[in-house]
Amino acid sequence: MPKKRSGGGLSPTQQAAKFLGVSVLAGAVMAGIAVPAFGALGLAAKGSVEGFDEIPANLKRPPLSQRTTILDNQGGQIATVYSRDRTVVDLKDMSPYIQKAIVAIEDSRFYEHGAVDLKGVLRALNKNAQSGGVSEGASTLTQQYVKNVFVEEAGNDPTKVAQATQQTLGRKVRELKFAIQVEEELGKKKILENYLNITFFGQQAYGVEAAAQRYFSKSAKDLELQEAALLAGIVQSPSRYDPVNDEAEATKRRNVVLQRMAEVHDITRAEAAAAKAKPLGLRISKPKNGCITAVKDSSFFCDYVREVFLNDPVFGKTQKARAKVWNQGGLTIRTTLDPQAQKSVQASLKNHVNKTDKVAAASTLVEPGSGKILAMGQSKPYGYGKNETEINYSVDHSMGGSNFGFPTGSTFKPFLAAAALEGGKQPTQVYPAPYEMPYPDSVQACNGKTWRNTDNAKVENEDEAEVGPYPLKKAMELSVNTYFVQMLEDIGMCPVVDITNKLGVVQGNGTKLPQQPASMTLGSTGISPLTMASAYAAFANRGTYCTPIAIASISQQLGGEKKSLPVPKSSCSRAMSETTADTINTLLSGVVDSGTGQQAGLTDRANAGKTGTTDFRKNAWFVGYTPNMSGAVWVGSATQKVKMVNITIGGQWHEKVFGGAVPGPIWKDAMTGALSGKESPGFNLVDIPDPKEDKDHDDGDNGDDGNDGRGDGDNGGNGNGNGENRGNDNGGGDNGGPGQPQNPTPTFSFPDEWTIGGNDGGNNGNNGGGNGDGGTWP
DSSP, X not given: OOOBOTTSOBXXXXXXXXXXXXXXXXXXXXHTOOOOHHHHXXXXXXXXXXXXXXXXXXXXXXXXXXXXXXXXXXXOEEEEEOXXXXXXXXXXXXXXXXXXXXXXXXXXXXTTXXXXXXXXXXXXXXXXXXXTSOXXXXXXXXXHHHHHHHHHHHTTOXXXXXXXXXXXXXXXXXXXXXXXXHHHHHOHHHHHXXXXXXXXXXXXXXXXXXXXXXXXXXXXXXXXXXXXXXXHHXXXXXXXXXXXTOHHXXXXXXXXXXXXXXXXXXXXXXXXXXXXXXXXXXXXXOOOOSGGGOSTXXXXXXXXXXHHHHHOGGXXXXXXXXXXXXXXXXXXXXXXXXHHHHHHHHHHHHHHOOXXXXXXXXXXXXXXXXXXXXXXXXXXXXXXXXXXXXXXXXXXXXXXXXXXXXXXXXXXXXXXXXXXXXXXOOTTOEEXXXXXXXXXXXXXXXXXXXXXXXXXXXXXXXXXXXXXXXXXXXXXXXXOHHHHHHHHHHHOSHHHHHHHHHTTOOOTTSOOOOOOHHHHHHOOSEEOHHHHHHHHHHHHTTTEXXXXXXXXXEEEEETTEEEEEOOOXXXXXXXXXXXXXXXXXXXXXHHHHHSTTGGXXXXXXXXXXXXXXXXGGOEEEEEEEETTEEEEEEXXXXXXXXXXXXXXXXXXXXXXXXXXXXXXXXXXXXXXXXXXXXXXXXXXXXOOOXXXXXGXXXXXXXXXXXXXXXXXXXXXOXXXXXXSSOOBTTBOGGGOOOOOOSSOXXXXXXXXXXXXXXXXXXXXXXXXXXXXXXXXXX
């Protein structure tokens, strides 16, 4: 007597021996190839045995791809992403109805035959011969499962998918041999469980759990009879029997399944009739896949997390290897995103800039000392429609950002000041700082070369009343251009290159900063908000720079096993001495206290920052920090084509936009909410003595009106001269001082013969911010 297997089939050896005579025939039936029965059997007997034996005996079953869940730092869900929406569940967590329904309609003799249903093959052959076509197939559930394994292994590679599904005799024979192995190894129940977890149910749902959630918003274990029948019917043709798009066709198919269940005595005819009378009862849950569905307006941060995963070698040596892990999914990614900070950033952006405005705004917050990215948002939503963008303005181009980043204006000046202090310059350093001056004839570069002012280029201050000499503190508060150009001439470019390298400051396209005076003093180079926020965080951290990170931990659960994956760590290193950092903190505290950044100043805690406005007012910045949070805000046009003069932003009209006016208040509101309830540490400030006053600058009789940008208060009058004592809100000649600009002009300007930007700086309206192919910076 032949040896029987559990489940009613023959042993693998017996199955192989018996099936070789019809394997090619079965393949032909399934491929839709019409061949004479006897000729096919003869071909199989003569030519199939050797090829069959050469097929590898072990089927590699990769873990099923599943959804990945991205969480904030409190464990709240941000988004789910997946190449295939699937949640693997055990057979015990699937309704008995779905188990019976799928067997009844797909392979009613599943528990009676082995890997191959010989009766089914002959029945299909006979029926197809009578019909003159292919009206019935003969694949068992086991064979279908093997085919799905091949498709799963192919992933999203179209060539491999085509190979896995091509209708050829060779592929069919290969499937059959693997089916024999699977029957021997797994047994019927495990095969059914695997099949119900792997198969496609339409509407982006893979596996019965995802299908139950998609169509009925419930778990697979809770499926009722008529619901299970509907899902089982979809499998044969997910597009044809899609209940969302063709309810009538799906109902017919469901009723066919119910009828078949009654015929095989899984249910009574009365139960079938009652179920047929019920409506489909759909409760559709729309697919929520990808960062576009992220909550808390965190789509751009979510996308940044994806870019980190796909680009960091810690997740795989090659791009292909990393993409495979990402697409395989099953990941739970806990990020550094702070929900309180994220909510505050996005609320502030929405309050100050409308998505329909001609310009956009982006803001990023990081934690000094850890590099953790706490928030990342922008005014134009993530998407592909009008007033939306998929470009993340906060990050470098390689991570989904703009081509070049955005020129930073005077927010670059603290880097130059830090380089000078590190080199031994005193915080009391005074330079003549006239209103206008030529760039130096030559400036020493770090690469052994010398930059020369062959075009006789000039630099000027914000207005004609801004005339030195100035000490560093006052020059930083007022953002005096000529002061910092003289400082660069004094120390050379190499110290600035050195410190910006230590602070991770690169252009938005990932390249090093150009060694040119305009880049090293006036911020003509495009840089991303994340880079600026992280660099300023080093000041808050008393000179130690930490690389930004977005991922705190990752676990992966596949194939019933859960493991932790390594994640990128922040690398912290000293960029400057504590004394230098403390001095910069003191200088920039003055900017928000009595300088160009007063509108950004926080009232309840120590804070510091710097404003920046670029040529033609195409970009405005505020970058600031407290001891425990650093943030950058950029406002401008991504294409660099909008001059922010006589412009309405967020419903408010602005004659001129500058760093302290629009970006400053955005930063203030974002930081206020993000830090609410948080501790309020102080800076280690240093004493910077004022230089001996020059009597020539001590009378305030010649001050300009506040409306010219020199007034200290809202009602600043004619008493704001160049003396060291600030005038009061109503002017007053005797106490006149250098009033603070409320509407300063850009922090730098270029001679008319210099080309700014070029024609190629933008990309489809969303990807500009650079110099363009034709652009040159001095």
